[in-house]
Amino acid sequence: MNGPDITGASRRPGRLRIAVVGAGxxxxxxxxxxxxxxxxxxxxxxxxxASVSRIEAMLPGVAIVPPDEAVKAAELVLLTVPDDAIAPVAAGLAKVGAWRPGQLVVHTAGRHGIAVLTEAAGHSIVPLAIHPAMTFSGTSLDLARLTDAVFAVTAPPGMLPIAQALVVEMGGEPVVIEEWDRPVYHAALVHGANHVVTAVTQASAMLARIGIEDPSRVLAPLTHASVDGALRDAPGAVASLTGPVVRGDAGTVASHLEALADQPEALFAYRAMARATADLALRGGRIGPAVYADLIATLGEP
Structure with missing residues (x-):
């Protein structure tokens, strides 16, 4: 095979040979x-x-080879494939004898811990789950954004310092998440990030429908203030709640439901989030039981 040497013959002492399977x-x-x-x-x-171009841009000089060759050349493998592909890819590499005893194997899925690797690749590898809590563009801009980013790490007993050290070397801050808590951790990130995008997108569409040409100018001050306040006051964030629900304005809520009657997706989301907001306001003492009951009756079935 022509191209850069992947044997590691000239590597520096104390450094790991790394292969990335799935250069997304x-x-x-x-x-x-x-x-x-x-x-x-x-x-x-x-x-x-896209993957080849990304490798050439981000990892100039690195050999592009089949997965089994990449794994056999490395001491640490970044198995950065989609979540649902981790187990099949790891199992496929085990079937062709690519894994070696004691090899470090890192996946970056938020919802998985280390079991997905040991079940698929076998128990001879050292599985590490390292999930960066940030979005990626796949460009050099992300390198600076890694600094102080939080990484969720899960590792076998005794191997946690290795996972933490790798995160620190990348400039991040490791936070230990237990195996059984990974799905909740990932659900929290999706709910707090992806679902916010959904809500803002729906709100922007509502404003656009009534002729507002730049919905972001209307929403930006409110959205930024709300998110900043919620993060500042987390995990309770009751003090940051504003709007008709915490004021007990059931009539205003009813008018919103009527206005959204021809937008079923937005109506469903509004009703569900208003109910959740009412629950939060009741637990935090912002509204009493009578007001809560009135709001829930107004909101009706989700």
Whole structure:
């Protein structure tokens, strides 16, 4: 095979040979960050034009090889494939004998712990789950954003310092998440980030429908203030609640439901979030039981 050496013959002492299987936005950036920390990225896998271009841009000089060759060349493997592909890819590599005893294998899925690796790749590897709590563009801009980013780490007993050290080398802050808590951790991130985008998108569409040309100018001050306040007051954030629910304005809520009657997706989301807001306001003492009951009756079935 022509191309860069992937044997590690010339690597520096104390550094790991790293391969990235699945050079998507996350894998390429994390591999580049570890390379900056002095480790040797010796191989990467990429099939699509986008993946190949990303490897060439983020990991210049790194050999592009099939997954089994990449794994066999490395001491640490970044298995940065989609969540549902982790187990099948790991199992496939085990079937062809690619894994080696004691090899470090890192996946970056938020919802999975280490069981997904040990069940698929076998118990001879050292599985590490390291999830960066940030979005990725797959460009060099992400390298700076890794600094002080929080990474959720899960590892076998005795191996946690390795996972934490890798995060620190990338500039991040490791936070330990137990195996059984990974789904809740990931659900929290999705609910607090992705669902906010959904809510803002729906709200923007409502404003656009009534002729507001730039909904972001209307929503931006409110949205930024609300999110900043909620983060400041977390986890309770009751003090940050505003709007008709915490005021007990059931009539206003009823008018909203009527106005959204021809927008079923937005209506469903509004009703569900208003109920959740009412629950939060009741628990936090912002409204009493009578007002809560009135609001819930107004909201009706979700």
């Amino acid at each position: 936005r996350v894998g390429a950036v994390l591999a580049a960050a570890l390379r900056q920390a002095g480790h040797d990225v010796v191989a990467a896998t990429g099939v699509s034009d």
